[in-house]
Amino acid sequence: MITAGIDVGTRFLKIAIVEDSRLLGASCLEMNRQFKKVFNAGLDMAVDDAERQSGHRIKKRHIKKMMATGYGAHLVKKANRIVKESVCSALGAHALNPNIKTVINAGGFFIRVVTLGDNGLPKEEAINEKCAAGSGKFLEMIAGAIDMPFNQISFHAGRSESPFTLTNSCAVFAESDVISQLNAGCLPEDIIAGVIQSIVNKTITLLNSANAVSPVCVTGGLAEVSFYTSLLSEMTGHEIVIPDIHPQLLPAYGAALAARIKQNGTGSS
Amino acid sequence: MDGHELIFAGLDIGSLTAKAVLLENDIMIASAIIRVRPSALDSAKDVMNAVIMEKGLSEQDIACCCATGYGRLDIPFADLNMSEISCHGMGAFFTDNGIRTIIDIGGQDCKVIVVNEKGLIKDFIMNDKCAAGTGRSLEMLAKTLDVPLSSLGPLTLKSWRPIDITNKCSIFMELEVLDALYSGKKLTHIAAGLSDAVAKRVASLSASVQMENPVCVTGGVSKNKGVLKFLEKRMQRTFVVLPVDPQIAGALGAAVFAMRSFEKKEKEAFRK
Amino acid sequence: MNKTKKTLKPFELLNYHMDLKIDILQFLFKFPRFLNGFLFFLRPIYLKKETAWNKRFRWLFLVLGAGKADTLELKAMSHALYAVTDNFFEVKAAKKNREKIVWVEWILNPEICEAFDLVSFNPEVLNVFANSKGMEYPPMIIEAAENQGTPIENCSAQKLAVGSLILEQIPKPSLILGGSHPCDTSISIYQTLEYLTGAPSYIMDFPYWKDEDSYRYYEKNTWELLSFLKKETGKDVDWDKLKTLLDRVNQINNYLREICEMSRAKPCPSSNSLLALAWAIREVNLRSPHMLSMVKAMHQLVRKRYEKGEGVVKKEKLRILLWFPPIPFFFYYFKWMEENFGAVIVADFIGYVSTVHIDTSSKETMIRDLAISQMHLAMGRQCHGPMEFITDEMLKLIDEYEPDCMIFSGHNGCKHGWAGLKIIQDICRGKDLPVLYLNLDIMDKRHTSEEEIKKQTITFFKSHGWA
């Protein structure tokens, strides 16, 4: 049976088409004001992709169930159900690698830590509270403020010898702190390393409050920042696993799996 | 004093821009705004060069120089430094002696300054809770909307039903904006909602000082007509328009302080 | 939002409860079936969300059960309305005649005022009832307080008290009776209120523990309060009057305790919204005889259902424990969950009653038991001591009421509650109890809106397969 998972993030719309538990095709589009258009385009792309990869004819009507997740899940009017992001991340990670015990979804605004039960469903969940500086958005802001391209962050941070200690909890104020530090002669790599350090600290707090155990799977935008993942594993001693599929896609993939479970009636909560 | 008029300089090294003003005989003869350099000293040198070059002067011609802004402590060639709050108050007051309250909405912070009949601070308040309601947050949110900051104002003016943004944190405001955007709300209404949110923060900040009329707005955000409109509405006051670029008010104030401190020293020297 | 905000006239919110509209409502209460039908008929225009034009009546209609309330429930509510308006009229008359008005803090009951025949008034009353004139009022009052310099992190319930004083929505006191519980905000705000009003105040110092020493200390505090009131008012204690009231309070407590007991049945016969409302009314005007009538009606209703083996909803799908206070600006939360998900709140932080019986045989026993009883009022009893006071009761309720899940309505102002979150989490983990952690401000919809709460609840239910 073919199912689709739609992850509506704050910036990107991710769609995964799944047959049984195999990922057939996927698409990732930037969101804009015409959500419907983006959604339809994304679905078409994903279906095309699935057709290309699987080699047999797949059409939209073959999709039996559609599950939506993410911040804007309620926008997907066609979805059969809305699933919590934590459930999706858990299901996705479990399907890819049944060993995984914890999933960190480090996205733009939120860092979400989910621990998995033996059945692959979430056991516990921790998420950063309102007004938090430790998010991907924060890293992006600071990187922007010191004119560092996002894909070079890890490279620069790796060169830092004495990371700057960030103390302010408000992201925008922290930015001004950073600028005055720059003016005072602090090196950009020290600052970016400090920022990542502060995000790692935040993540560790969340990991602890969710009672996380190894191995840990990191998904979301921050998974692509290797400095973040290596620092995290160094500081916590957890084994970090990066999933086989594109880290951004995991929740969408998990949503598609959730659709399957609910459809078959085998799912339990 | 050897014949020609004395020239005073004011420098405002902010977090995003550096400003300089030259003052001769109570008249502003030159000003410059540049984007900040990696270090405060570099910004100060560059912006200073820009103004003195324009007038064909040299550093020796400056009788006294006063620095303000975040980078004010790191400038060796400044004779004194004043807080930007004093300088903004004085700068605005200097251009129009009637002004009693200055609302300065800058990049990182927002202040409400009440000055006395001499242009000196009587009372002030500055945001310290978080940065929502500042230029930087507006800039971030404009980026989210994918419109240039300069067109946020005109967009706002077209709206008749602004969306309601309740979150206080600018990062999470962005989530609300995105939500509204994706659910197909009109861009004008979102822009207006944003302007209103910023105005709301500023208005609630200003409630804790006793403002006196007339009021003017300085700083980067003062160029945004939309925010001004909502601010006027929320405060139920009308704002006076400054005769100069409101962004340089701080530097101008610094130049005035430079002039005054020089005169004061002169007087003391004369007495001796 | 586009229009400039209206300002409140002095006492506008209180007067609102005393004008003609309330008379009409009281009249309508006489015909509960008609009222229900009327509310049911109008459901489409107010149920879903607040709009510019339905905000005037939406809160009231929702509190009245949105057309789905039982007739006995409406009867209880009519008595609640009488109890509240009685107090307002009393205060209005006292203000006119320049009689002394005593402000009594939220969790301190006004029994003692009855003994002195003094008019008692709860300055925080508007934090619940300000909603009734439209939802924009509480944020407005809070803003007024914040703009004056009341710290933003203070509990919004207390900020409303300061705000309504500043906006002249409540009458100034001649005396203040304050307490050092349940939290720091209360400690801080009562100093502010005393400063702003200039009225002499007596502080009931709430002990930390609940042991014999502490009971004795609190009892001594109560005796000292008596002499304080004697000195300030020149009146003497009318012990008979106090006895009558305390007998009534005993009756009220018995009824409430029984309702709590019956809620343990499956399906649950009582909606905790009524218990929460009863708590609010008791804080506002325990002295009114209507309080007893209200509780009686509630008891009758629950008893009826209990004996028939009926539940609040036809098919109870979910039993919920609501931990931490309910949400005044979205009081319909209870009913909303019942209606949409068959989810019943079987016990909650506020509604659960564990007061002691007051022995009215002598002056000494009366004061002693009154003191102990007050130390067991909801909110006071949990919040002032060690974390165990919160968690032990929670554990007890989990064991006795067998909820399927818990909703933790984390109130923004409740810092000590948030400081104990990890402990609560660990306990629920150990019990394998799914918990929805809401982060909200119970009096201030600007923090987390009704929509957001609904959204989070739906996601929570859905991801557990309950919806």
Next chain:
Amino acid sequence: MDFLDTIKEKASSDGNADLNAFSQRGKKIIGYFCSYFPEEIIHAAGMIPYRMRATGKSDTTKGDIFFSSLNCTFVRRCFDKALNQHFDFLDGIIFLNGCDHTRRLYDNWRHADIKPDFRYMFVAPHKIGRLAEERFSEEMVNLKTAVENAFDLVITDDALRRSIHLYNKKRQLIAALYRERLKESVPIKGSELLSIMLTITMMPVEDAISLLETVIEKIDGRKTHKEGDLRVFMGGGCVEEIAHLELIESVGASIVADNLCLGYRHADMLCDESMDPFLSLARRYLNHFSCPRMMNDFRRRLDFLHTVKKEAAIDAFIFEKLKFCDLWGGEMYLCRQESRKHNYPILLLERELYGGSTGQIRTRIQAFFEQVRNQSYTPSELVVSAGNNYKAVMGGITREEKDHS
């Protein structure tokens, strides 16, 4: 002065080295949290009371697991330190219901089951009066019994009296330092005094006394203030950052009086040595200059503003609080209303402990001092009034770069 520098160095550390030396010599160390805690009882038991502090730790990673971001940074930092075994040298710890944040430390400490094993909750009343005194002295007796039972020792009344005597001596010395600061020439800075206070709350009182005596001797005739420095009163709870006070002083001020947890409260009021020790302790600790947690004492605190203004010739008041502190939030409201009534210059600050953003804080303080100085200028001193309606040469405005926005 070298001497004060060594003190400062010690104050900015945990003091672990010294304390470890003590515990190796068999001395027991008991941590405590609040200025309402009677150190005498611990001293009389032959142990060293150690005031808990958040120094020397830069993040709250582990503390945040137990406390939320709505809790104050002092508590979060302290708990983070505890979880990182920074307080392992303690043999016991005594909590106080000072505020909502600190009283939950007791609960979380037990929940996380961190060393030491002796954990005790000491309860102080929230009001002042005869009843509270009685209750408080009972509480002190309970504390004594608990300590006796836990460490298997006896605290005699005589030992307690001796301790009270020593602590009284310490108080007198601190009071002498405070009196020195009232003089026109300020011999010791607020930041230096804070480092002294931090140091003497982590050593035996005997050492503290000799340290204070040396300090008093050494500062004789010293002058720390510059010409034109403002004399400032500093109010606020848990200020333990020396750098923060140094920042204030560097902008042009001398801090000459305070109401801080580690401040005047330790100098105010002596214990009556002639009466029952427990009652006398209760009376002293309950009635000393109060923290906003005492509900019926705010008038005295407000009156103190007027007294201190006269006595110490205060030019400006600075009040500050840590984020999410209800108690100091309310106090700041009262102080602002009161000072507005009397036209006292007052600045309110809100910060996080070791929270950075010194740029912002400096601007605010500097602007405030400029504002205060404006008020003290006489009209003739004022430089020429500003140019009459401004004549700008608009063409003069250059833009080297286009406005970035």
